[in-house]
Amino acid sequence: MIESSTKVALITGASRGLGRNTALKLAEKGVDVILTYKSGESSARDVVRQIEALGRRAVALQLDIANSKSFGAFAESVKNVLADTWQQTQFDYLVNNAGSGNQASFADTTEDQFDQLVNIHLKGTFFLTQKLLPLIKDGGRIVNTSSGLARFTLPGYAAYAAMKGGIEVLTRYMAKELGPRGIAVNTIAPGAIETDFGGGAARDNPQVNAHIASLTAFGRVGLPDDVGGAVAALLSDGNNWITGQRIEVSGGMML
Template sequence: MTESTTRIALVTGASRGLGRSTALKLAEQGVDVILTYKGSESEAHAVVRQIEALGRRAVALQLDVADSRSFAAFAERVKTVLANTWHRERFDHLVNNAGIGLHASFAETTEEQFDQLTNVHLKGTFFLTQKLLPLIEDGGRIVNTSTGLARFTFPGYAAYAAMKGGIEVLTRYMAKELGSRGITVNTIAPGAIETDFGGGVVRDNPQANAQIAGVTALGRVGLPDDVGGAVAALLSDGNRWITGQRIEVSGGMML
């Protein structure tokens, strides 16, 4: 591929977990990556090296998705990176992956916790995408991240799931309004995954892991590559006619 035809994806929160897997799966498909990290610069650069080892280009940029005031400056950094690294003005795919977990009952969730979840998951996705729109190619793709918890319920996730429910509605509106530019917008909704998300309880607690596997059609808990591979597949050429959809990647959890 020439620089003008190489696809470029921007993946937020890609220094670890689902974002890291998504970035690597995209690189395996021949996609170059701009990845963001909040604080783990060394982990982010390790992902850059892994992508480069796959023969693709990658750049890591620091970003706090909870700080919407920083988005205009971040967009300028992306613009500079595109010009200097790829001699391009726009990138092709945006994956809004960065997030945080919270486990607290409805009765005990504080306003501060609620606001933090709003800033990261809902406000962050809304306004970061808005600021990056001029840099996304016509005919490009956007993937937002929801959760299986927006469909099924477990006590302790009311605030988190409510934010993701908002993301699913937002996705449909974005798909409608950006369709005139040929941009597709979809939601990936992971089920329980073995990562350090939420303190790593799904990965590290054998009882919780077994309980979830027992209510999952495919009989196990998900792995990061299950989701990263699904995002990469959704961004492949064969899925250009899918937009405004919620795609759950949970192995059939709580059917």
């Protein structure tokens, strides 16, 4: 029987990239995981197996973060999984990680591209969290995902960065309104990371990689472990007095 004190995190978009790394980092720290995937079921199952190999429990659920109409049914699935797998009614940590990129100049961004970014990054985070609120424990924590691009500017990311700016404002309001329940809400803002995001340019293009490295205080491009470790640290027991904050994880990019 799983103890009622078992900590459980729900991480969206955790079948790959930073979400996957965050799931594994939390599992290493003794946290069980509910992870979501959009279409990569095989990759999600692989993450589940890796978490189980670490001695923790994990469940993968399908979720299209762009489809807010599905959030009610998804919340019901989470409720059932909590009862069946953990004999619990609530979970501890929500990491709103799922997202997608779009590189287009301000002049060339289409309305469809803009709307898709709104649905995934801003509307998705807003209404999924709203639907899951009854399932989050008092004293729990929420981490929203922004980007270094909300602070510094690179041509081609106007719409994407605008959504992340919205996330940062939303985080402060969530922190204020959920404070009476003891729920801490913070934003993690990664810089350029060596993943497949944006076509994998930071990882796979030596010229891009070298240019980004030259812009950071540490002289290198970030790795998934840098971000996953930061999220896990933010959710650790010693950080329960931090809320409403934007924490940039960029290696000091463009200081």
